[in-house]
Each structure stands twice: as C-alpha cells, then as structure tokens.
Amino acid sequence: MNRVTAPALSAEVLREAVDWAISSRRSVRAFLPRPVPSEEVEAILSTARYSASGMNMQPWRVHVLTGEAKAKLSAVLAELDDDPEGSQDLQEPYDYYPREWISPYLERRRKVGWDLYGLLGIAKGDKERMHKQHGRNYRFFDAPVGLFFTVNRELAEGSLLDYGMFLQSVMIAARARNIHTCPQAAFLKFHRQIADFLEIPVGQMLVCGMSLGYADPASIENSLVTEREPVSTFTTFHHTAKGTRP
Template identity: 35%
Template sequence: MLRTIMSVEKALLNRKTVRAFKPDPVPKALIEELVEIANRAPSNGNLQPWRVIALSGESLEVLKTKAVQKLQQDGFEQPEYQVYVSPMPEPYRSHRFAVGEALYKTIGVAREDKAGRQAQFAKNAELFGAPLGLFFYIDRRLGPGQWMDLGMYIQSLMLLLEERGLSSCAQGYWSFLHETVTSVTEASTEWMLACGLAVGYEDKEAFINSLESSRQPLGEFFHLKE
C-alpha cells in the first residue's frame, strides 16, 4: 500500500510544540526508521556529531521517578552549557515573554498564579505524558559548528515525525537534569547531553495544544540586496 508523503512545506507549517500526549506507544520499528533517515542531515565535514538514546517503557518510568526525586530533594543540577543568556536582550526577551503568556492563557493560568505555572512547568519531568523520550548527546570536545549540525539533525527528525503523524516537544529542560538523565541512558562521559525530545501522538483534546506561537514578520529577519 502506497503511503502519502507530506511535503516539507506542510510539515514545517503543521509542526508545533505539543505539551500533552496520548499514552499510545510509538512502534520501535518506526522510530528506528526515522532516526536513521534523519541521519541524512548535513554536517560540517560530514562529522555526524550526534548520538541519540531513546527511552520508553520501564526505562522512561525510571527516569521520571528519578527526576521527580532529584527535584524534590536537591533541585536542578548545574547545566553544562548556558541555555539562555542573562540578561536576555531584546527582541528575544519579548518573544519569550509573549509565548509564555500565550501558553498559560490556553489553560487559564493567570500570570499571578505561580502555583499553576509551576504545576504546568513540572510536567516537563513527565515528558508531558509522551511514551517515548529521545535524548541527544554531542561529543564534549566539539564546538559551535557541531552544535549547529546537531540542531539540523534534530530539526530533520522532528519534520519526519510530523510527516508520519507523530508529535514532539523539544526540551532544553533536561540539560538541568543531565546527570539524572545520564544515570539512566548510561551515556559515555565523553558525551554531553544537549536536550531531550518528547515523542508521541498528540492529545488533540488538550487545550494547551491549541497554542500557535507567533513568528516575526519577514522584514524583521530577512534582507535581500541586489
């Protein structure tokens, strides 16, 4: 039976960050296929500097339990790289503020409701209910060029997931629990955790998934000189 292939344009326009997943498992053969296809992503010098470790089932539950325990006992770990610069300059600060406000608006959590916001943020540790977590590592001896390569790999994979009816949520969150993650993935000490990716099927009835984040107008980031 022939499979209808989604265009790259449609995959880009359809893809969004999903923060509520169905518990339905992702077939092992499917995720292996897509992870391998994404390996065609470009990289400087064809270094292919990415390593991907997937957790599901019991292994994922172990991670969730460890993450909650770590947060309750000690709080976050010291990240190995700076996720956000501080202070955040404009216009980036405004972009981040706007999407945060729009996100909490979808679930009726007011700005002054700190408990409500913390409760939603805590769902990161559960991968928002996703049945599969992918964790991306990079050789810690490499530099910014290879981090760019890793980003292209992750984006390629996210578009492939969209094309096959799967949703995802990229989580820099896990960089603040990198030791906890590595205690489960058992990645080599030569590899640094870059981020996680929650993968599964979108819960289309969850209000939080109705968020459509804004994008800046073309004229603000693109200039053509002839």
C-alpha cells in the same frame, strides 16, 4: 529510499508535502497514550541521519526511552524537581538561553509563556501551578517515547549547529508520519542524573531531550500556535553592491 532520484510525485504535491511537514511542526505538550511502534522511531532516525554536518562528522548520539525505563527516569527527575533545596544549585552543561534577556527575545519569551499559561488558566504569580506545569517536562508530557541527544564534549560549537539540523530533521520526519514532538531544554539541569541513569559516557554532553508521540487533540495546551515573524522582518536582500571594498 533513493537519495538521488526524485519521488514519483508532481512538483506541486512534493512542495506542499515538504512545506506542510515543516510548518506544521510545533511543540506539543500533551500526548495520547497510544504507543509509537519502534519501527517508526527507527525510521524517523534513519531519515534524520542524512542531515548535513561539517565534514560529514555526524556528531549525534541518541538515547530512546520507552516503557519502564522512561517511567523510572521520570520518577527520579520529578522527585528532584520537587526538591528546591536539592536542585537549585544544579549547573547546566552549557548556556542554552542568554544570561540577560534583551529585546525582542524577552518579549517573545514572555508572550509564549503567558499564552500557554492563559490557555491553562494559570494566573500570573501562581508559582505552584507554574511549577506543576513545568514539571510535566519530566514526564515527557505523557508521550510514549522520550529521546535524549548527546554530543562529544571535545567537539566545537559548529557541531551544535550540525545538531540543530539533525534535531529539525527528526521533528520533520516525525510530522511526515503524523507524529508530533516537543524539544526540551528543561532536562539540561539534570544532565548528570540522566547520564548516570542511562550510563552515558563522561565524554558525552547532553544537548537536549525530546518528547515524541501522537498529540492529544482534546488538550487545551495543544491549541497553542506560536506566532512567527514575516520574512521581511529578518531578511535583507542585496541586489546591488553598496560597499567600497572589492
């Protein structure tokens, strides 16, 4: 791949391909058992490594799980998740979500949750089925590939910003190969157990997990397409100077 020379595609085709890869990315929660060739996984990561990072620090570290390794870790985490007393006091390595939800984020969170549960026929208050559905995170939603991403604990918040760009690049590179993903913060509370299982050095912090594979088109949960706010909602265009400062 030549990083400087443009591909032999028309500007329109190139634009449509890139826009499609970005806009078609969504969190898939049911995957086919069809294996993803290791060459494809490596190609996805090879493309994502060109993501921007401050001072070219490239703070990402990736662990790829398939086969027996993924199955064994899933079994360990599922057992922990089914033990409320043993897992209720586990601490996450960092606060991914706010400790107190405010508008409009609270409403968006509730909507995506109830939209998913509605598709699955899970009634409000059905804690058993909610727990079972949430527990599918730890089986990587049956995806053939599971990924864990870690970062050096000595780095600052800016490296998490860099990491977000890297994760997005992984997911977009996957879409270019008609592969889907689901980034998952659900693994964070089990970061110590995951680190022990994968022998991740103490100096590395878990950022998130991710399921990767081919979407199951027959699964009802994969019909969920979340809403996005229009550009006018989150953007302010400044055409003339309004302040008094130089």
